[in-house]
Amino acid sequence: MNIAEKILAAASGREEVKPGEIVEAKVDMAMANEITGPLAIQAFKKIGAPRVWDRRRIVLVLDHQVPADSVRSAELHKIMRTFAKEQRIPLLYDIGYGGVCHQVMVEKGHVKPGKLIVGADSHTCTYGALGAFGTGIGSTEMAGVFATGEIWLRVPSTIRIDLSGSFLTCVAPKDVILYVIGKIGADGATYKAIEFTGTAIHKISVSGRMTLCNMTVEMGAKTGIISPDEVSLAYVESRTDESFMLIGSDSDAVYEKTLAVDIEKIEPQVACPHAVDNVKPVKEVEGVEINQAFIGSCTNGRLEDLKIAAKFLKGKKIAKGVRLIVTPASQEIYLQALQHGLLEVFVKSGAYVCNPTCGACFGGHMGLLASGEVCISSSNRNFVGRMGSPEAEIYLASPATVAASALAGKIVDPRRFSED
Amino acid sequence: MKVSGKAVVFGDNVNTDVIIPSKYLTLLDPVQIAQHAMEGLDPSFPEKAKNGVIIVAGRNFGCGSSREQAPIALKYAGVRCVLAESFARIFYRNAINIGLPVLESPHIRSEVDEGDVLTVTLEEGKVENETKGCVIAALKLPRFILEILEDGGLIEHLKKKGVKAP
Ligand code: SF4
Numbered sequence: 001m002n003i004a005e006k007i008l009a010a011a012s013g014r015e016e017v018k019p020g021e022i023v024e025a026k027v028d029m030a031m032a033n034e035i036t037g038p039l040a041i042q043a044f045k046k047i048g049a050p051r052v053w054d055r056r057r058i059v060l061v062l063d064h065q066v067p068a069d070s071v072r073s074a075e076l077h078k079i080m081r082t083f084a085k086e087q088r089i090p091l092l093y094d095i096g097y098g099g100v101c102h103q104v105m106v107e108k109g110h111v112k113p114g115k116l117i118v119g120a121d122s123h124t125c126t127y128g129a130l131g132a133f134g135t136g137i138g139s140t141e142m143a144g145v146f147a148t149g150e151i152w153l154r155v156p157s158t159i160r161i162d163l164s165g166s167f168l169t170c171v172a173p174k175d176v177i178l179y180v181i182g183k184i185g186a187d188g189a190t191y192k193a194i195e196f197t198g199t200a201i202h203k204i205s206v207s208g209r210m211t212l213c214n215m216t217v218e219m220g221a222k223t224g225i226i227s228p229d230e231v232s233l234a235y236v237e238s239r240t241d242e243s244f245m246l247i248g249s250d251s252d253a254v255y256e257k258t259l260a261v262d263i264e265k266i267e268p269q270v271a272c273p274h275a276v277d278n279v280k281p282v283k284e285v286e287g288v289e290i291n292q293a294f295i296g297s298c299t300n301g302r303l304e305d306l307k308i309a310a311k312f313l314k315g316k317k318i319a320k321g322v323r324l325i326v327t328p329a330s331q332e333i334y335l336q337a338l339q340h341g342l343l344e345v346f347v348k349s350g351a352y353v354c355n356p357t358c359g360a361c362f363g364g365h366m367g368l369l370a371s372g373e374v375c376i377s378s379s380n381r382n383f384v385g386r387m388g389s390p391e392a393e394i395y396l397a398s399p400a401t402v403a404a405s406a407l408a409g410k411i412v413d414p415r416r417f418s419e420d
Numbered sequence: 421m422k423v424s425g426k427a428v429v430f431g432d433n434v435n436t437d438v439i440i441p442s443k444y445l446t447l448l449d450p451v452q453i454a455q456h457a458m459e460g461l462d463p464s465f466p467e468k469a470k471n472g473v474i475i476v477a478g479r480n481f482g483c484g485s486s487r488e489q490a491p492i493a494l495k496y497a498g499v500r501c502v503l504a505e506s507f508a509r510i511f512y513r514n515a516i517n518i519g520l521p522v523l524e525s526p527h528i529r530s531e532v533d534e535g536d537v538l539t540v541t542l543e544e545g546k547v548e549n550e551t552k553g554c555v556i557a558a559l560k561l562p563r564f565i566l567e568i569l570e571d572g573g574l575i576e577h578l579k580k581k582g583v584k585a586p
Contacts, residue, residue, distance in 0.1 A: 022562070035445045039488055042448070046575045065446065072446035122486040122510055138488035138514035140574050147578065152564075186433055187480035191509050220483060220508055275433065362485070363442045383437045383484060385460045390438075 002158050002253035003227050004193040007133040010247065011116040019157035019256075027145055028115035028132075031059040033101045034066075036120035036139045038079040043143035052087050053149035059091040059110055060084055061101035064358040069365035099330025099356035102126040102298040106210065107332055109240030113228040114247040118145055122217045123298050123380070128225030129209035130232050131247065135223050156222045157256040158193040159184070163200035165264035170414040172308070173208035174300055174378070174398035176261065177215045178269040182279030183259060190220030192256065195249065200263050201226060206235045207304040214299045215380050218276040268413055270376075271396040274384045282401055282413045292375040293318075293406035294387075295399050296327030296354075297361040300378035303336045305399040310342040312403035312417055313349040319409025324351040325360050325367045351406075363387040369394075376405045421570060423500040423521060424539040424550075425472040427532050430461065432478035436511065439482065439490040453489050454496035469498035474540065476532045477504040482511025491515040501540050503528045503547060503558060516565055519573030523547070525558035532556070542566060 001009065005017050012023035032040050037060055044052070052058055060080050068074035084092035091110070098104040102123050105111050113131035117124065120142040127134030137151070145151055161180055194216040196209075204212070209226055216224030226232070227248035236244070268282040295301070295309050306328060318324050326346050328334040334356055337343050346353050354360075360367025361379040368388030369375055375387055375394050382394035395411060404414035438460025440453060447453050458465035475481075475494065481504035482490060491514045494502065501521040505528060515522040521542055528547065532538065536551040545560035561569070571577040 036486060036488065038448060043575050047578050070446065076446060076448075120486055122484065124486075136486040136510050138486055138510060138517060140488060140517040141513060144517075144574055144578055186483060187506060187508070190480065190506060220480065222509060363437075364445070381437070381484065383435045385441055386437050390460055 002195060002249040002255065003131065003225055003247055004133055004158055004195065004223060005155060006247045007114055007116055008153060008155050010114065010245070017155045019155050021155045022152055023155060024150055025116055025153050027057070027118050027149055027151055029057050029059060029110055029117045030142060030145045031061065031101060031105055031117070031119035031121070031124065032142055033064055033121055034062045034076045034080050035064045036142065038076045039139035040120055040142035040146065041079055041083045043140045044146045047143060047147050049147040052089070052146045055087055055089045056091070058089050058146065059093070059105060060089060061093045061098050061104050062095055063098065063100050064362065065365040066095045066355070066357045073365065097331060099333065100298045100301065100358055102214070103302070103329040103333070106130065107239065107330060112236055112240060112242065112244040113232070114245040118142070118151060123214050125217050125221060125224045126210050126214040126298060128213040128223055129206055130236055131226060131228035133223050133225060136217065154191065156191055156193040158195050159189055160255040160258040161194060161196050162258055162260045163196060163198040163263055164260070165200055165262045166203065167263055168267065170268055170400050171266055172398040172400060173204055173211040175266055175269040176263060177212050178271050178279050178396065179266050180259065180261065181215060181218050181271070181277050182269070184219045186218065186275055186277040187220045189216065192221055194219065194221045194224045196224070196226045202229055202231060205304060206232055207302040210302070211299055218380060268398060268401050268415065270401065270411065271382055273382055273393040273395065276382060276396065282397065282411065285395070285411050286413060288374060288395070288411040290322055290376050290405055290410060291373040292369060293322060293324045293402050294360045294367065294375060294377040294379060295402050296325070296329060297358070297379035298329060299380040300399050301327055301329030301333065303333050305378065306333070306337050306342050307340070309399045309403040310345040312400065312407060312414065313351065314345050316349055316407055318350045318406045322406055322409050324406040325354060326351045327354045327359055328356050330356050360387060376402050376411060378402050421521070421542040422539060423474070424537065425474045425500045427476045427534060427536045427538050428468060428473045429529070429532065429534045430475065430477040433480045433483055434461065434477055435484035436482055436487050436490040437484055440487065440493040445487060445489055450492050450496040453493045457493035457497035466497045472498050472500050474538045475499055475502040476528050477502065478529055479505045481507050483508035486510045488514045488518060491518050491520045495520040503540070505529065516568055517574040519569060521569055523558040523561070525556055528556055542569065
């Protein structure tokens with residue numbers, strides 16, 4: 001069996017599972033944020049169960065509209081806090097203690113190899129970076145999980161992405177995943193799992209693996225996953241003392257298909273408006289003028305990403321007429337960026353540094369675009385209206401490409417800046 | 421279970437951000453949410469849908485975020501069923517869980533035009549196009565999903581089953 005099948009077999013108490021089978025699985029952890037949580041809490045109350053199934057396995061995060069921008073958001077936050085109190089749920093990450101939910105789940109040690117984790121957020125697939133089966137569900141379903149700790153899942157077939165080679169300069173895991181999405185398509189992995197394997201995977205940091213797994217949902221995937229190795233185990237052990245089972249794919253595991261990708265052949269990529277699979281090499285769209293650039297989100301708001309951006313921005317000013325928004329993905333990353341002097345680089349370059357939040361990424365309470373504006377973003381979706389006006393255009397790229405483009409005032413291949 | 425209504429046709433990859441834009445996600449009342457259903461594609465949709473419609477769409481309907489506000493917006497705007505060539509999986513589950521019937525029908529778009537009157541028999545996976553006088557096949561739903569829909573959604577279903585805290 002492959003890793004996804006093994007985790008579902010373990011979670012449903014079976015020896016073996018096959019793609020297409022429906023299993024009743026026990027959930028290890030469940031996460032909700034303040035956009036999906038309140039609906040789940042409402043639904044949970046309707047079910048009428050007096051207590052949640054396990055108060056220590058539920059994580060509640062305030063991240064999408066923080067700090068509250070309106071009374072309506074404040075009320076949602078209050079519902080989350082009140083529920084945590086009523087149910088005595090210790091893992092509530094209020095503002096100042098957490099950040100973007102998926103980053104919080106990983107860095108606070110709530111994601112461990114071999115676990116089945118459901119989150120009321122589509123990018124829950126990010127947790128595969130550490131060898132967990134993470135999948136997104138909706139609010140009502142989360143209410144069911146709150147009450148029972150169980151969920152039905154169809155065992156997905158798995159597409160393997162086999163990565164070999166080394167990264168060219170200015171190429172990052174973001175470019176690899178954009179390239180893969182361009183090949184597989186926005187619905188090419190619907191109901192399926194995506195597993196990343198190959199010699200190159202061991203050279204990719206946990207941060208880069210999160211970027212890869214994060215965007216598998218943009219192909220419709222149920223989860224993105226990577227069998228644990230030394231890199232991910234060292235990370236997990238630095239984050240938690242709790243035990244876990246080491247589960248990886250068997251050498252004779254079955255895959256629906258394999259896409260072999262030689263990373264050395266990948267140049268900086270960009271997903272053009274208005275589809276995540278409308279992917280081209282950056283050099284083909286160079287020159288498109290931009291109004292806003294955004295570095296942040298659960299895709300690319302980690303220290304590694306901020307360091308790359310700062311390398312480009314150090315000692316320079318972003319182009320006149322362009323606004324650059326930088327949002328560290330968590331409070332911890334914010335502090336690290338401060339300690340590494342990155343925030344100073346950003347501020348001096350004219351970037352606007354915001355508190356950890358989803359904010360600009362999903363066009364919620366800040367950083368919205370006006371009609372006719374163009375944004376280049378390190379986030380994961382460029383749908384019509386995602387970041388504000390439906391008449392705005394969004395390009396998705398790596399932090400290097402976003403930073404370079406902010407300096408140039410138009411989309412550029414970051415390799416143009418890499419020599420100086 | 422049978423549902424009928426006039427068809428409203430959309431294309432491929434209708435995502436949850438256009439079904440209900442992020443700025444309305446702070447709303448909790450389904451009726452208010454529904455006032456903005458499909459606003460990203462067609463702001464006149466709630467008006468069109470109010471007497472009951474069936475959405476007919478292409479591939480990957482409901483892709484994007486896990487927001488359950490998307491099927492809620494459609495259901496409370498008057499959508500009785502969504503027929504699409506394929507669905508994004510989280511939207512699909514959410515729709516079932518809140519009691520909005522969704523059926524996959526690989527050739528639906530070539531057989532239906534805007535405004536055609538459709539009748540869907542869920543148990544049989546059968547779509548009758550009364551305007552054109554033809555029958556279109558859809559994939560049948562597994563028994564346990566039909567049960568959730570018959571009960572009116574997951575909450576009612578769990579209540580009926582009598583959930584006990586473990
Ligand atoms: S950062 Fe963006 S993609 Fe990630 S959880 Fe927040 S809104 Fe969703």
